[in-house]
Amino acid sequence: MCGSAMRFITAEAKASAGRLDGKMREKTLTMDTLNPQVKAVEYAVRGPIVIKAGEIERYLEEGGTKPFSEVIKANIGDAHAMGQQPITFLRQVVALCTFPELMDSPSFPEDAKWRARRILQGCGGHSLGSYSASPGVECIRKDIAAYIEQRDEGVPSDWENIYLTTGASDGIMTILRLLVSGKDSSRTGVMIPIPQYPLYSAAISEMDAVQVNYYLDEDNCWALDINELHRAHQAAKQHCQPRVICIINPGNPTGQVQSKKCIEEVLHFAYEENLFVMSDEVYQDNVYAPDCQFHSFKKVLYEMGPEYFSSVELVSFHSTSKGYTGECGFRGGYMEVINMDPEVKAQLVKLLSVRLCPPLAGQAAMDVIVNPPQPEEHTFKQFHQEKSSVLGALAEKAKLTEQILNAVPGIKCNPVQGAMYAFPRIFIPPKAVEEAKALGMQPDMLYCLRLLEETGICVVPGSGFGQKDRTYHFRMTILPSIEKLNVLLGKVRDFHIRFLKEYSGLE
Numbered sequence: 001m002c003g004s005a006m007r008f009i010t011a012e013a014k015a016s017a018g019r020l021d022g023k024m025r026e027k028t029l030t031m032d033t034l035n036p037q038v039k040a041v042e043y044a045v046r047g048p049i050v051i052k053a054g055e056i057e058r059y060l061e062e063g064g065t066k067p068f069s070e071v072i073k074a075n076i077g078d079a080h081a082m083g084q085q086p087i088t089f090l091r092q093v094v095a096l097c098t099f100p101e102l103m104d105s106p107s108f109p110e111d112a113k114w115r116a117r118r119i120l121q122g123c124g125g126h127s128l129g130s131y132s133a134s135p136g137v138e139c140i141r142k143d144i145a146a147y148i149e150q151r152d153e154g155v156p157s158d159w160e161n162i163y164l165t166t167g168a169s170d171g172i173m174t175i176l177r178l179l180v181s182g183k184d185s186s187r188t189g190v191m192i193p194i195p196q197y198p199l200y201s202a203a204i205s206e207m208d209a210v211q212v213n214y215y216l217d218e219d220n221c222w223a224l225d226i227n228e229l230h231r232a233h234q235a236a237k238q239h240c241q242p243r244v245i246c247i248i249n250p251g252n253p254t255g256q257v258q259s260k261k262c263i264e265e266v267l268h269f270a271y272e273e274n275l276f277v278m279s280d281e282v283y284q285d286n287v288y289a290p291d292c293q294f295h296s297f298k299k300v301l302y303e304m305g306p307e308y309f310s311s312v313e314l315v316s317f318h319s320t321s322k323g324y325t326g327e328c329g330f331r332g333g334y335m336e337v338i339n340m341d342p343e344v345k346a347q348l349v350k351l352l353s354v355r356l357c358p359p360l361a362g363q364a365a366m367d368v369i370v371n372p373p374q375p376e377e378h379t380f381k382q383f384h385q386e387k388s389s390v391l392g393a394l395a396e397k398a399k400l401t402e403q404i405l406n407a408v409p410g411i412k413c414n415p416v417q418g419a420m421y422a423f424p425r426i427f428i429p430p431k432a433v434e435e436a437k438a439l440g441m442q443p444d445m446l447y448c449l450r451l452l453e454e455t456g457i458c459v460v461p462g463s464g465f466g467q468k469d470r471t472y473h474f475r476m477t478i479l480p481s482i483e484k485l486n487v488l489l490g491k492v493r494d495f496h497i498r499f500l501k502e503y504s505g506l507e
Contacts, residue, residue, distance in 0.1 A: 037206050049448050050075055053458040068456035072488050074476040075458045077252075077420045079326025082479035084390060087325050089383045090368040093119075094330075097128045097364045111379040115371065119364050128360045134353040136164025136334070137360070140367045144334050147370035151284075152299035161337050163348075164366065166358045167328075168282045168319040171335035173203050174351060175315050178344065179244050179276060180209045189240035191232060191275070193224070194466035195423060195473070197252045201466070210240035215468060218425065221414050222256035226265040233273060244276040245269075250283040250294065250418030253465050253475040255398070257292040257417040263300045270312055277314045282333075285323035288395035289417040298338060314338040320365045322420065324390040326479075332362030332369075394420070397478040397485055404489040408496050421475050423462065426496065428472045429503035444472040450499065455491040 050073075057071045073081070080086065089112060096102050096116035103113055122139040124130030135141065138159075145159035165171035180188045189210040192200045204211045214232040216222040224247070236242045247266060249258045258266075270277045279297040287294050298316055302309045320332035337345065372387075373380040398416035405413035410427035428436075428443045436446040444461035451474075452458050462473025480488060 037208050049445070049452060049458060049460060052449065053452055056452070056456070066456065067454060068491075071452075071456045071458055072480065072484065073458045074480065074488060075460045077322065077477050077479065078328050079322075079420075079479050080328065082477070083481050083484075084326050084479065085386075086327070087368075087383065087386050087390075089373055089379050089386075090325055090327065090365055093368045094361055094364050098361065100126070109379045111373055111377045115368065116364075119367055123360060128364065130360070132164075132357045132360055132363065134349065134355075134357050136162070136358065137363050137367075140164065140363050141334075143367050143371045144336075148296075148298070148336060152296055152302070155299050155302045157298075157336065163335050163337065163352060164358045164363050165317075165333040165335055166355075166362065167321060167331045168280065168317040168333040168335075169199055170331075170355075170358070171315070171317050171333060172199060172278065172280065174348070175278060175335070176203050176207060176209070176244075177351065178348060180207045182241055185239055185241070187240050188244070189236045189242035191229070191236070191242055191245040193246070193248060193251070193254075194468075195253050195462065195475075196246075196466055197248060197280070198464055200246055210236070212236040212240070212242055213466065216251070216254060216256070218414065218468075218471075221417070222251055222254035222423075224258060224262050224266065226262075226269060229266070229269050233269075242273070242275065244278060246278045246280065247297070248280040249297075250286055252280075252283065252419050253421045253423045253460075253462075255414070255416040255419045255421055255423065257287055257289065257294065260293075260295045260300060263295055263297055264304060267297065267301050267304060267308060267312060271308055277312060279314060279316045281316050282319040282322045283419040284318065285391070286394065286420060287418040288391075288398045289415060292417045294418070298336065301338075311339060313340055315340075318366075320362060320369060323369065324387045325365070325369060326390075327365050330362040330365040331359055332364075332366040333358075334366060393482070394478060397480075397482060398422075400482070400485065401476075401478050401489065404486075404493065408493045410500055411496060416478060420477050420479055422478060423465075423473050423475050426472050426474065427500070429500065432499070432503040435503075444474060447472065447499065448474055451492070451495050454498075455495050457488055457491055457495075 053071050053073060056066065060066060092108055092112040093115050096108060096112055097119050100120060102108055118139055119137065120126045122137040123132065141162040142159040144162045145157040148157040149155065182188055187210050189212040190204050191212040191214055194213045194215050201211055212232055214228050217225050233242055250256065277297065281296060284294045296316065297314060301312055301314060316336045318334055320330050321328040373383040401422045402413050402415055405411050405422065405424045411424050413422055413424035416422050426447065428447055432446060433443045436443040439446065442461060442463040444463050448459055448461045459474040459476040462475065465475060467473055478485065
């Protein structure tokens, strides 16, 4: 018998002997030794409610019975999972990049082929399976800069300030890693809107930074109030060093679109208080209210004049996951970095190089979004029809959601001006609040669990996003088809009325 086999048998015998003695090797990684910052992380969008929804789905698949036949997951902005069809042209370009032999197929339009060839020429070995430079494929970065210049009506964009990312989340996490430093009262404070997208609170917990909440004004359609920014900043300076302000526009989960005046006030505030600005603009194509318009923070900063445009540090984020494409699975995105210290920018590139590069398929998808078919191209008509159809349906569903929810006693829903979500305020009777506390959970968690168990509808409690004390909400996506959304909203209405009767004794 060879020596290695003997060693294996000896180790196996020792392990068996250890078990016979009733002793087992202790695990190195336990809840006691786990990084405490990881334990502090919470992410409501995929939290306990969603886990419970998965359990119910499996129960139904195995033949179990419930008062409903399916679980409707309205908890996350996953457009394709909700039935939205892909944009044909985007998929054609990515397919050609992935399998270049399709270039010979007459089924693919020349508009898609020349874009795919150009992308592949920028890839090592002309293959999407290669690594790119850490900031991304150069021609794609240039296309993004051209798109930003066109979007912002001539405001210059330097392609070397563009960095491709693995979805917007990757870019947000990367920038926060650069910003978080210090100890105790000098620890970085990160100003975030409340309600907020839980990525921000999760990242702040993981990095052991200090979360500085500023509350959006629910009574004013979730507008951002400059006085509230000053209040939050002044209070935070007592225990940390606020260094960065995060804005989500259009808003998630609140669906508001910030006015140009509001953006000017935020940028002036950041200038005066020497704050780094992070502008999450992944829903920039999702504006539905006729009296609202998307204004990029960069364009507004430029229009405020050279004193502001040359000094305020700003990073803006975009993604393939939202908009009219909804290509979440490609994990494509980019960030544009403005006024970053050159030495710090070198550190950013170093940090990006550690993760090698974002997925090239996602980079290719991002390129199609910023370089879509033009009116003179053969593919424009179909592309324009598909894009208009998606955005038109979302606008219709935004209005429908607001109207139906506002007709329910005890529910108030602000207009869904943009993005993909409604964040209605719900009245929860005191008796239900007391029951939730006795069960050790938030009242809106009890509400959402009951909603799931009785109707099969999965939404996220507002406590997962943050809310003012003694107010309760839930977030739901408006992505399901019109037919399914009508069913969902009808079930929410009927459930809410039953819930009020049960806990208030109303008839």
